[in-house]
């Protein structure tokens with residue numbers, strides 16, 4: 630059904646109206662979706678007024694030195710220091726420099742992906758972004774394997790790899806990273822305090838085993854800029870999720886953006902239960918109480934952009 634290859638040819642665009650973000654329904658129609666190139670170009674241009682994802686995707690080596698003090702973005706009164714090891718893993722140029730792709734997939738972690746058979750379709754994109762080192766091998770038929778960029782919140786080290794406390798977990802972590810060969814590993818190390826040790830353990834393993842990944846550490850202004858962009862468009866998001874951060878940044882590198890695994894609801898459109906993550910046992914209470922995210926609001930916003938053809942949300946099965 631859903632074919633990521635060319636959906637419209639040049640010149641078939643709809644009119645370049647401003648995007649509307651304020652539709653309240655989450656109903657999606659996918660049968661008659663066509664790419665709205667001019668709207669997507671306009672969104673890219675507007676986002677570039679707030680920040681440049683090519684630059685802000687990572688702090689670069691030249692801009693600071695080991696020992697420098699960093700204030701956490703969400704906990705301004707708390708600080709950390711740039712360690713020698715973290716400094717060694719800072720890129721010297723943006724890992725996304727001059728990268729432009731026609732068709733990109735961003736894969737969120739919702740259980741909606743289970744039994745979707747979307748793996749081969751996802752693997753056929755030019756560039757695939759994934760979130761929080763979500764496992765792929767065991768779920769390849771539904772989520773694919775290809776990964777060009779993957780994020781790793783410090784909390785993942787604890788939640789998915791038991792704080793790397795034993796040889797077995799360290800090996801599992803390394804195994805996951807080895808599967809990434811050559812991809813960008815995006816580590817938001819300075820968002821919230823509490824994760825510094827976890828980042829250090831992960832970094833030490835990467836250096837020790839010379840894992841073939843391009844590490845990136847988002848600039849300190851990225852989050853405010855992303856929030857600023859959405860606020861200016863009347864979308865009040867306090868803490869954008871990883872998925873929304875990735876969409877906002879991908880507009881810079883990708884022409885057509887397709888989202889999979891974005892479904893922050895405990896039931897599908899037929900009322901069948903949907904897991905919070907496709908790969909673990911976290912439940913939706915996690916988002917409603919403990920998490921600072923507003924995923925359903927984000928989803929409504931993305932749905933609205935889907936209806937206008939600026940992006941495509943895939944929430945059904947692919948076979």
Ligand code: CTP
Nearest residue numbers: 737738739760761782870871872891892893905
């Ligand atoms: N997502 C979704 N519906 C879900 C789960 C996830 O739409 N049921 C999307 C969100 O955009 C999310 C992304 O998939 O950011 C990746 O999922 P996850 O790893 O849970 O990301 P975060 O919630 O941002 O990470 P954290 O819990 O560490 O803050």
